[in-house]
Amino acid sequence: MTNFRALGVKPWLIESCKTLGIKKPTPVQLACISPILQGRNVIGAAETGTGKTAAFVLPILQKLAEDPYGVFAVILTPTRELAFQIAQQINAFGARIAVKHHVLVGGIHELSQAAALAKKPHILVATPGRMALMVSKGYVKLDKTRFLVLDEADRLLDPTYLTDLMLILNACSSPKRQTLMFSATMTSSLEQLQQVAMNDDQTFRFDARKNRFATVDALRQEYLFLPQNLKECHLVNLLKEEYPTSSVIIFVARCDTAELLLNMLNLLGMNKVAALHSDMKQVHRIESLQRFKGKLVRALIATDVASRGLDIPTCELVINYDLPAKVATYVHRVGRTARAGRSGLALSFVAQQDVEIVKAIEEKIEKALDKHEGNPERKAMENLALTLKARQMAKLRLQDSGYFDKSEARRKSTIAAAKRRKQEQRNLDGRKKQRIST
Structure with missing residues (x-):
């Protein structure tokens, strides 16, 4: 089978694909669309940029058109940015049936989201924390939900999300529920989640990569060996001299590094630069991402909040300003370039x-x-x-604005919240063991 029609996709959806420039299915779509349409649970693993989102959005929309009601599908994802991105694809593919969808993420007023839920949208795209909150407060019921999708499923298994995830799984109690899990990598954790989230032993599995750390052949991967204190100088040289017109994502380890580099580059006259990190307000994060995708800026300085799943097809260069400790994080970072058959370069300091x-x-x-x-x-x-002077001025600017103090306070608050969630999970596990033993 080499086309959407052979997979069982309806003509109106095929026309939507053509309108969006999609002429034939990718391997993950070839493998997964038919099993989903047949009513099976699915676990799919494939490289970033291979069309995983369409692999579940298309069959969900087709089934929705046959029996429209709300809430028909819930799509969970670890980041706010990815949630909005998935919603854009739902809107594009589902334009012909006027699909109603809503995004549930933190940083948006709870009551406005409750009002949107009262209108019973067909599809909810959400981060686990906000979805769990709305369920626990009774703003939405998921007992008739037909599809539950876990996008970037391996990351949703992080202890940060686990308590919320279990609450949502229990709320999606329909015996007809299909569970779809997609990720860039197939891990043992996904197998464990399957035992909890999927209610049959006929789950369809697709793994596009024998090596879960594999990168695409069109990606050139290089390193630049340098002294730690000269990183800024090399970055300026790359942006001004070697790649003066390329679209670039610069990955850093910390939010304050992103802000420091942004201010430093601005002081050096490089104004087509934006930042994307968790210290930013939600509206500013979305604005940065849209400016980069719309080519209003050519460089995006990001922490790993941006490294998973975001569809940024015009990125030509990835710079690992700070190398990540985990190989999987490296693979996801460099997956921002060389997408959909295009070439790209990943350069690591x-x-x-x-x-x-x-x-x-x-x-x-x-x-x-x-x-x-x-x-x-x-x-x-x-x-x-010149670079060192700009760096010092940028640091003083951030100190005067109080940024570093606020950032440190947020960091401590995040650590404390993570500790509380871990303790809650330990308490939950303890109660489960007690019930089993009695």
């Missing part, structure tokens, strides 16, 4: 303390990173004095 991380990455992806060619150090040194 490597200081002395990062060497072991690089070795681990190379071992897992089964590919050696190439050394970045040219003489970047000499060019970077030419910008040294």
Whole structure:
């Protein structure tokens, strides 16, 4: 089967695909659409940028058109940005049937969301925390929900989400419920979640990659060995001299690093730059993402909130300003480029303390990173004095605004909340063991 019609997709949805420039299904769509239409539970793993979202949105919309009611489907995702992105695709594919959908995420007034739920939208796209809150307060019932989708399912298994996830699973109590789990990687955690979330032993599995850390062939992966204190100089050189027109995502480890680099680059006259991190208000995060996707800015400085699932098809270069400790995070980061058959470059800054991380990455992806060619150090040194001055001014600007104090307070609050959730989960596990023993 090589086309949507052969998979059982209705003509009106095929026309929607054509309107969006989608002429034939990708491997994950070829594998998963028919089983979903047949009523089976599905676990799908495929590389980022291969059309996983359409693999579940298309069959959900087709079934919705046959029997429309609310709430027909719930789609859970770990980040707010990904929730809005999925909603955009639902809107695009479902335009012909006037599908009603709503996004439930934090950072938006609870009562306005309750009012939207009262109108019984067909599809809810939500982060686990806000979805669980609305269920627990009685704003929405999910006992007739036909589809429950866990997007980026491996990440939803993080202890941060687990209590909320279990509440939602229990609320979606219909015996007709189909559960669909999609991720970039197939992990043992997904198998464990299947035992809890899926109510049959006929689950369809699709894993596009034998090596779950594999990267696409069209992606060039390079490293730049440098002193830790010269990272800013090399970044400025790359953006101004080597890649002056490329669309770039710069991944950093901390929110304050993102803000510091943003202010520093602005002071150096580079104004087509935006940031995306968890210290930002929701409205500003969405604005940054839309500006980057709309090419109003060409560089996005992001923490890993942006590395999973976001569809940014025009990104030509990924810079790992700070290397991640986990190989899976590296794979998801570099998956922002070389998408849908296009070529791309991932360039990692490597200081002395990062060497072991690089070795681990190379071992897992089964590919050696190439050394970045040219003489970047000499060019970077030419910008040294100007860059260091801009960095110092940027730091003073952030200190004067109180940003660092606010950021530290948010960090401590997040850590405390995570500890509370872990304790709640331990208490829940303890009560379960008690019930089993009695």
